Amino acid sequence: MDEEKASLYQGKLKQIKLELLGDVEKNYRSAKEEAGEAVPDISDEASRTYNHQLMMNLGEQDWEKLKLVDEALDSFDKGEYGICKECEEEIPEPRLNIVPFAKYCVECLNKIEKEQAAEKHNSKF
Numbered sequence: 001m002d003e004e005k006a007s008l009y010q011g012k013l014k015q016i017k018l019e020l021l022g023d024v025e026k027n028y029r030s031a032k033e034e035a036g037e038a039v040p041d042i043s044d045e046a047s048r049t050y051n052h053q054l055m056m057n058l059g060e061q062d063w064e065k066l067k068l069v070d071e072a073l074d075s076f077d078k079g080e081y082g083i084c085k086e087c088e089e090e091i092p093e094p095r096l097n098i099v100p101f102a103k104y105c106v107e108c109l110n111k112i113e114k115e116q117a118a119e120k121h122n123s124k125f
Contacts, residue, residue: 001082012100020066072101
């Protein structure tokens with residue numbers, strides 16, 4: 001990957017990281033505010049619990065995505081950005097345009113997902 005494209009992807013990753021950090025902070029503040037509110041009845045409590053759980057799940061997803069973004073940023077320092085962790089081939093630019101923190105090419109990702117689905121299916125029996 002040439003220097004100009006690498007710089008472009010690095011900028012995209014940094015922007016995603018800033019957005020995620022803002023979302024995580026916002027979710028944390030919102031959850032903290034809701035925890036301190038008085039609850040007038042049981043249906044309000046159920047609704048509040050559901051909303052809190054939803055925000056926490058979104059927060060976990062954000063943290064996972066942030067981890068992937070940080071790994072991708074670190075891969076620039078190692079000269080490994082855009083290289084599939086499975087087959088060690090270059091990840092096609094169209095994939096990086098959509099998912100700049102991709103660890104795998106589409107073929108390897110499909111293979112990994114099929115293996116995980118098969119393991120999950122076999123563990124049920």
